[in-house]
Amino acid sequence: MRFQKGHTVSEEVRAKIRKANTGRTASPETKAKLSAAHKGRVVSAATRAKLSALGKQRCQAGIPMPSTKGRQRTLEHSQRLSLSKTDIEEGLWRLHAWREYQFRRDNYTCRRCKKPNLSGQDCQADHILPRRYFPNMIYHLGNGQTLCRRCHNAKTRREQDIWK
Numbered sequence: 001m002r003f004q005k006g007h008t009v010s011e012e013v014r015a016k017i018r019k020a021n022t023g024r025t026a027s028p029e030t031k032a033k034l035s036a037a038h039k040g041r042v043v044s045a046a047t048r049a050k051l052s053a054l055g056k057q058r059c060q061a062g063i064p065m066p067s068t069k070g071r072q073r074t075l076e077h078s079q080r081l082s083l084s085k086t087d088i089e090e091g092l093w094r095l096h097a098w099r100e101y102q103f104r105r106d107n108y109t110c111r112r113c114k115k116p117n118l119s120g121q122d123c124q125a126d127h128i129l130p131r132r133y134f135p136n137m138i139y140h141l142g143n144g145q146t147l148c149r150r151c152h153n154a155k156t157r158r159e160q161d162i163w164k
């Protein structure tokens, strides 16, 4: 489709484009190009407000923003969300405590394949309801289980199929 200046795109077409682009990730070259094209661009206050409102809406509905799709919120993301250092530390500490709780309750045993004495990279705490879609269940003690790395990876893959 050619880009026409001043041409208004109908809601139907927009929906189609949206559908086609859902779940698409740009290749590294495309990303670099986009990044170069957007460098130095000034986003108007109105646009900023719109993006911010959209973010809040999605957040409340538990839908992740496209930019964080499939990724965990890292420290850097939190900083971009302008959370204070204390908020971040508090969050990380709570998640750490949540994990410890899961491991101790399940006695370091994979709940799926029953592999015992898990440790290190093989000992993982899984969010039963994925935290991407149930952000308000992140620290819920009942929403976790100890899984070995294999079982955790398998569950994550299945989730990607189910929830995409």
Ligand SMILES: [Zn+2]
Binding pocket: 110, 111, 112, 113, 114, 115, 147, 148, 149, 150, 151, 152
């Ligand atoms: Zn397992």
